[in-house]
Amino acid sequence: MFKIIKKEVLAPMIKLLEIKAPLVAGKAAAGQFVIIRTHELGERVPLTIADFDREKGIITCVFQEVGKTTRELGTMIPGDCITDFVGPLGLPSHIEKFGRVVCVGGGIGVAPVYPIARALKDAGNDVTGIVGARTKSFIFWEDKMRSACSELRVTTDDGTYARKGFVTDLLREVIEEKGDIALCLAIGPLPMMQAVCALTREYKLKTIVSLNSIMVDGTGMCGSCRVTVGGETKFACVDGPEFDGHEVDFAEMSRRSVIYKPQEKLSIERYDEAGARRPGCGCGGEK
Numbered sequence: 001m002f003k004i005i006k007k008e009v010l011a012p013m014i015k016l017l018e019i020k021a022p023l024v025a026g027k028a029a030a031g032q033f034v035i036i037r038t039h040e041l042g043e044r045v046p047l048t049i050a051d052f053d054r055e056k057g058i059i060t061c062v063f064q065e066v067g068k069t070t071r072e073l074g075t076m077i078p079g080d081c082i083t084d085f086v087g088p089l090g091l092p093s094h095i096e097k098f099g100r101v102v103c104v105g106g107g108i109g110v111a112p113v114y115p116i117a118r119a120l121k122d123a124g125n126d127v128t129g130i131v132g133a134r135t136k137s138f139i140f141w142e143d144k145m146r147s148a149c150s151e152l153r154v155t156t157d158d159g160t161y162a163r164k165g166f167v168t169d170l171l172r173e174v175i176e177e178k179g180d181i182a183l184c185l186a187i188g189p190l191p192m193m194q195a196v197c198a199l200t201r202e203y204k205l206k207t208i209v210s211l212n213s214i215m216v217d218g219t220g221m222c223g224s225c226r227v228t229v230g231g232e233t234k235f236a237c238v239d240g241p242e243f244d245g246h247e248v249d250f251a252e253m254s255r256r257s258v259i260y261k262p263q264e265k266l267s268i269e270r271y272d273e274a275g276a277r278r279p280g281c282g283c284g285g286e287k
């Protein structure tokens with residue numbers, strides 16, 4: 001059992017949980033993820049390690065409530081326990097001194113970008129951060145990103161905060177201004193990562209994306225996270241989740257990401273019909 005010790009609402013439908021998981025925290029690195037199960041009968045869902053404190057044994061996850069399990073997780077409160085919390089999974093981000101790098105986070109993607117930007121800055125890189133959201137209320141962790149980057153630029157699609165436009169508008173500006181960028185990292189919704197890759201391809205700027213393909217076991221055995229990268233089949237859980245964005249078959253990924261839509265719809269309907277209850281872990285929050 002893994003005890004929730006802190007909860008914060010960061011934006012509408014976006015929540016943060018700090019979870020006591022000393023073994024996971026002891027080994028966690030930027031770019032990795034965990035697979036959790038809220039209770040015995042729950043489904044397994046992957047969540048990125050958005051932050052970690054090795055000394056306190058704490059992992060921070062930030063999630064968006066998009067369906068049954070993330071909604072259920074969002075009802076849990078400090079003192080509740082998560083039944084399974086497996087990790088760290090996936091390959092850590094490749095961190096070295098590249099020189100000038102740009103880290104782009106769109107929507108919930110800001111959370112996974114944050115520890116990577118911090119690690120890149122700690123490695124001596126000049127890190128320009130770009131964060132974007134649909135509207136002002138969905139901007140979160142601006143302060144954390146500012147501290148993790150040498151410079152931060154913020155945008156909202158509707159112009160309700162900071163610059164009006166998309167992250168790609170700011171990215172083009174940064175590329176044109178700075179010229180000598182060695183690497184771009186982009187994490188966010190699939191269409192955003194695809195748009196970033198289309199732009200950086202024009203400038204021959206190497207771009208890393210983190211793929212949120214559907215995962216079940218997270219250990220390379222079930223094949224559900226299969227993606228095509230550079231014409232080869234890769235498993236995002238063990239070969240990624242980060243890949244060269246210019247090599248990713250985004251069209252195939254988009255098709256595969258919706259294959260369980262009917263089941264997901266049924267699952268949330270049943271959850272709502274049953275009263276959208278908070279899962280009871282049975283440990284009384286004492287463990």
Ligand SMILES: Cc1cc2nc3c(=O)[nH]c(=O)nc-3n(C[C@H](O)[C@H](O)[C@H](O)COP(=O)(O)OP(=O)(O)OC[C@H]3O[C@@H](n4cnc5c(N)ncnc54)[C@H](O)[C@@H]3O)c2cc1C
Binds near residue numbers: 068216
């Ligand atoms: C490596 C990785 C890291 C992730 N990190 C985060 C994170 O930090 N924060 C966050 O909010 N989300 C993250 N996700 C996505 C998150 O796992 C899904 O939002 C979650 O599984 C949705 O489950 P649900 O029951 O709430 O919604 P559902 O209604 O079941 O699904 C909604 C959508 O979520 C996606 N999804 C569903 N099940 C899975 C699954 N088992 N694996 C992956 N995607 C799924 C599908 O695109 C689906 O259409 C990550 C995904 C991956 C692969």
Ligand code: FES
Binds near residue numbers: 222223224
């Ligand atoms: S999640 Fe099963 S192979 Fe990757």
